[in-house]
Amino acid sequence: MADEVAIIGAGLSGLALALALQQQGIKATIYESRPAPLNIGGAVMLSPNALKVLDALGVYQEVRSKGFNFEELELQKVDGELLETYEFGSKQKYGYPGNRIYRFELIDIILSKIKAEGVPVVFGRKYTRVVEETNEHVIWECADGEQHTASWLVGADGIHSTVRKYLYPDLVPRFTRMAGITAAVPTAPARHHGKPITKPLTIISEGKGAFVVAPQKVDGSEMLIGKQRRIDELDREGWDNFSADRESLIKFMQEDAEAFGEVAITATQHIDPKKMNVWPFYVIPELDKWASAKRRVVILGDSAHAIPPSAGQGINQAFEDVYIFALLLAAAKGGNVKVEDALAFWQRYRQDRVKRVLDLNKQIDLRRLPQDQLTGLAAEGIARQQFDLTWLYAPDFKADVDNWVKSVSVESA
Ligand SMILES: Cc1cc2nc3c(=O)[nH]c(=O)nc-3n(C[C@H](O)[C@H](O)[C@H](O)COP(=O)(O)OP(=O)(O)OC[C@H]3O[C@@H](n4cnc5c(N)ncnc54)[C@H](O)[C@@H]3O)c2cc1C
Structure with a gap:
């Protein structure tokens, strides 16, 4: 039919x-x-x-x-200074x-x-x-x-x-020569300037780029952490191998953690290799x-x-x-x-x-x-x-x- x-x-x-x-x-x-x-x-x-x-x-x-559910994410400098807020939704403004x-x-x-x-x-x-x-x-x-x-x-x-x-x-x-590396980690142990993480944050470190943090699960008990890196294009097998090499991925997440402050240092200590993702950016x-x-x-x-x-x-x-x-x-x-x-x-x-x-x-x-x-x-x-x-x-x-x-x-x- x-x-x-x-x-x-x-x-x-x-x-x-x-x-x-x-x-x-x-x-x-x-x-x-x-x-x-x-x-x-x-x-x-x-x-x-x-x-x-x-x-x-x-x-x-x-x-x-x-x-x-959350309304905004904050862009902050490593010292905690708020650079900007970015609305991701608003019950009041957009329903x-x-x-x-x-x-x-x-x-x-x-x-x-x-x-x-x-x-x-x-x-x-x-x-x-x-x-x-x-x-x-x-x-x-x-x-x-x-x-x-x-x-x-x-x-x-x-x-x-x-x-x-x-x-x-x-x-x-077209491959953009950029890939996102992310991990899901428990939220509770992570701290940002001594405080727990309650909303998505992007920590901007001059010269180093951004470290992204985003609570997930309904109670926010887990959070994504992520960084981007430059990389040349790989074929399918190459991406599979790149993604399977969890030791290198964890090392990348931990690299420069000091430049992104306390949250990067604390969160990258609790990475479960099974909970990582690689996202090569194609357009x-x-x-x-x-x-x-x-x-x-x-x-x-x-x-x-x-x-x-x-x-x-x-x-x-x-x-x-x-x-x-x-x-x-x-x-x-x-x-x-x-x-x-x-x-x-x-x-x-x-x-x-x-x-x-x-x-x-x-x-x-x-x-x-x-x-x-x-x-x-x-x-x-x-x-x-x-x-x-x-x-x-x-x-x-x-x-x-x-x-x-x-x-x-x-x-x-
Ligand atoms: C690791 C990762 C993280 C991401 N995170 C986000 C995010 O946080 N936010 C966001 O907005 N986007 C994210 N994206 C991008 C997002 O996944 C895509 O925009 C979205 O999945 C597109 O949906 P789609 O249904 O168009 O395509 P896809 O999700 O790619 O689905 C296509 C489907 O078609 C099937 N298919 C392919 N070829 C055939 C065929 N010949 N015959 C039959 N079936 C076929 C595939 O198996 C697949 O199930 C992420 C992507 C990756 C890889």
Whole structure:
């Protein structure tokens, strides 16, 4: 039987998309190459723009009860001087505090809801290629040679996307020569100027860069610690070996701990090698199309716009993609707008926000990177500005889509 929407990838984009489509009465099936969802990277930070989407999809209360809720993070000098605060959410201003939740918990919450709604998730099924695309459907193939038909095929298959190859056969993600090394450690023993850690902190040490601290688990009893380092690109095996060498990773975390003060010294003494992560930062250049010419193949999430981590917006932006896509596909199916117009509006709207996130990343990098790594930003003439995050956290996506649909309907009446 043909699928209405075949989603490739059961990462956070694919799972959330299935839920958003289900809410719009659009039937989807998820196909995931692995035997179970991939649990990488410990915990993730969610900001009000994404939490509003998760609320609309009926899972926010569970997310709130399972994650660590907080409103701001502080940028401090090593001597404790407050340099700046950075809002990650605000119940009062945006309706939601920020939330730091384990990826596996977020996946479990969405996956359980999908299962309860009867959305099929097929594990161990690897997409390989599009066989045929017409104006009405797309036929695609799995690694086992089996062919499937769908009205739409959505690539939610991550930064190294295979679906993207159908739109961009030669594109390879660009490595930024930076990687984040993180560890999860118990919060209680760590001290910052004699005080316990109760909120996320970024300690800036002139010349050395930043040491990041972020409580996690609902009671904040565990915290992430992290640093970035320059590194040349490795192949898959190289990254696996780099990540497996926990002794070197711990050594890196402990290096220069004095330069970041008490919290770095105390926290890096309690690293459990099993609780470490390596995140090499790859980016995708701005793409001029997120859909094929016949609009039956679409990419979203990291496949369309992998974003460097500075503003912590990777997953948040993916949730925006899927929610707005589902609203627009429903409008197009309802005959209110043409699919091609809906997809063009979707990409414009989303890409505009992704670009603003990339600018925000640069503002954060200006504050966090050591002097010798700021040359790129200096060459671009990026000047330091005050943070204004209202555009990021406060939009009403549903109203924006409804207004656009209305405006198009009026034009064509
Ligand atoms: C260590 C680490 C830590 C991170 N921490 C954060 C963070 O704190 N905050 C944040 O916002 N972002 C973070 N990110 C980035 C974040 O993980 C991505 O932005 C996010 O996962 C993108 O979701 P996605 O669903 O688009 O892609 P992915 O999560 O990559 O999911 C893609 C899915 O598609 C499947 N797939 C791939 N190819 C195929 C195929 N051919 N057929 C079928 N299935 C396929 C994969 O197995 C996978 O399950 C982190 C990344 C890493 C690596």
